Amino acid sequence: MAEKFAELGRVQAIRQLFEGSGYEPFGEPQWLTAGQQECITTASSMLLEGIDFDLVYFPLPHLGRKAVLKVTGELYAVMAHPDSLSVQLGVSAKLDFPQVKDLWSGIVSAAKEHGFRSLSLDLQPSKNGLTIALAATGRHSASVSASRPKARSKDLVCVSGPLGAAYLGLQALQREKANFDNGASNREALERYKMLVGAYLKPDMEAHTVDQLEETKLVPSFGYFVTRGLADALLRLQRDSGFGVKVYADKMPFEGGSFDLGRELDLDPVSAAMNGGDDFRLLYVVPLAKFDEFRKDFQTFDIIGHLAQPEAGAVLVTPDGVELPLKAQGW
Numbered sequence: 001m002a003e004k005f006a007e008l009g010r011v012q013a014i015r016q017l018f019e020g021s022g023y024e025p026f027g028e029p030q031w032l033t034a035g036q037q038e039c040i041t042t043a044s045s046m047l048l049e050g051i052d053f054d055l056v057y058f059p060l061p062h063l064g065r066k067a068v069l070k071v072t073g074e075l076y077a078v079m080a081h082p083d084s085l086s087v088q089l090g091v092s093a094k095l096d097f098p099q100v101k102d103l104w105s106g107i108v109s110a111a112k113e114h115g116f117r118s119l120s121l122d123l124q125p126s127k128n129g130l131t132i133a134l135a136a137t138g139r140h141s142a143s144v145s146a147s148r149p150k151a152r153s154k155d156l157v158c159v160s161g162p163l164g165a166a167y168l169g170l171q172a173l174q175r176e177k178a179n180f181d182n183g184a185s186n187r188e189a190l191e192r193y194k195m196l197v198g199a200y201l202k203p204d205m206e207a208h209t210v211d212q213l214e215e216t217k218l219v220p221s222f223g224y225f226v227t228r229g230l231a232d233a234l235l236r237l238q239r240d241s242g243f244g245v246k247v248y249a250d251k252m253p254f255e256g257g258s259f260d261l262g263r264e265l266d267l268d269p270v271s272a273a274m275n276g277g278d279d280f281r282l283l284y285v286v287p288l289a290k291f292d293e294f295r296k297d298f299q300t301f302d303i304i305g306h307l308a309q310p311e312a313g314a315v316l317v318t319p320d321g322v323e324l325p326l327k328a329q330g331w
Contacts, residue, residue, distance in 0.1 A: 081115065085135075090132075165195070169193065230274050
């Protein structure tokens with residue numbers, strides 16, 4: 001098998017990447033015609049080498065998987081089932097076919113894990129490093145929209161797992177890279193905080209959350225995919241709902257080792273959770289009346305706050321009761 005793009009050409013490279021994947025290359029567009037279905041389209045996601053990832057420490061299969069989760073989470077946030085996934089890769093000269101094949105293996109694995117029915121790929125040369133662009137469509141029953149409850153003050157704000165871990169894991173990786181460049185490498189630190197490093201390199205996301213919500217008939221009034229810090233999602237919730245939002249620092253879930261690494265790096269894990277990125281968590285607003293049912297059926301979620309009257313604004317409540325207004329971050 002040829003190892004270089006110059007020997008393969010774009011079309012043959014795509015065909016070889018699809019071999020054994022279970023998906024068909026260059027397939028015709030699919031149309032959703034099954035009864036009471038709605039088509040949901042996510043905003044496109046783009047990952048840029050040197051900005052969103054560093055190939056010095058990011059395994060290519062993990063990168064491919066993470067890229068897929070970034071758009072899949074947006075579907076789950078609005079209770080949509082994944083349907084089709086479109087991928088465009090801008091490939092730099094330093095990567096050849098075996099490396100792209102590693103990246104593609106992670107993409108295919110995640111697409112299968114999360115039930116995408118179709119997958120397409122295009123390859124283009126890039127002069128500025130690896131670029132990964134994705135767009136996904138999903139579907140859900142029209143009854144989901146019809147049964148979405150009206151939000152009310154005191155409704156529960158819930159998240160699907162620990163916050164701030166991915167940002168702290170990234171800082172650990174960048175510290176180790178700097179140590180390696182300076183000849184003072186200490187891999188033991190990465191092993192000690194492998195859960196945090198793993199949260200950044202290989203985030204987990206439950207593939208059956210939407211099914212479970214539908215089965216229990218528990219439809220959130222709002223849903224968001226947390227990738228740019230919790231504060232970003234809460235400010236969007238405030239804007240979209242018209243309500244205030246209060247979250248409590250002592251209710252936020254953290255991965256083990258977060259506070260130890262935070263002390264080493266002089267970083268506050270709460271600040272990492274609020275303003276860091278790449279947590280890949282789902283945030284749902286659940287009616288207060290569904291508290292017992294939600295607590296019983298969704299034990300992996302943590303209730304971290306609630307909606308409030310509009311004049312409350314969006315605030316983080318400290319353990320001593322001080323309310324800190326949330327602010328929008330830049331890029």
